[in-house]
Amino acid sequence: MPIKSYLAHPHIGKKNELAETLSKIDQCEVMPAENKNVIVLVTETDTDQEDEQLKEKLETIPSLKLLALVSGFNTPSPNKN
Template identity: 55%
Template sequence: MPIKSYLAYPQDGKKDVLISELLNISYCDVIPSENEDLIIVVTDTENQKQDDTLKATIEGLDSLKLLAMVSGFNTPKN
């Protein structure tokens, strides 16, 4: 199961919109910064295909300026 964390930077003035959109996406936890236009996004998906689809969905949000992966972990299946 891929678990990844990202820093999501919103378009100017769109932080609240981006938070709202991210909260509506499954397999996504959202932690907004209190003092910056920055959102921490943690994803936890069942498999790589689901992870790829989720990342593409996030990257397709109009309110998103930049998505930077900070960390990733994948538990291999035996």
């Protein structure tokens, strides 16, 4: 189960729009910074393939200027032995 955290940098004046867009994606948890033009984004997916699809989806968001991976790890799925 891939879990990753990112710093999402919006285009100028697009922070709220980006936060709203990201918060509509089920695998995303959004935490906008109060004093900076940045959003902390935590993603959780079930498989590596789903994680790659999510990353591709995130990269198409028009209000997103830069997505920087801060931390990522993969935990074994509880369904696998």
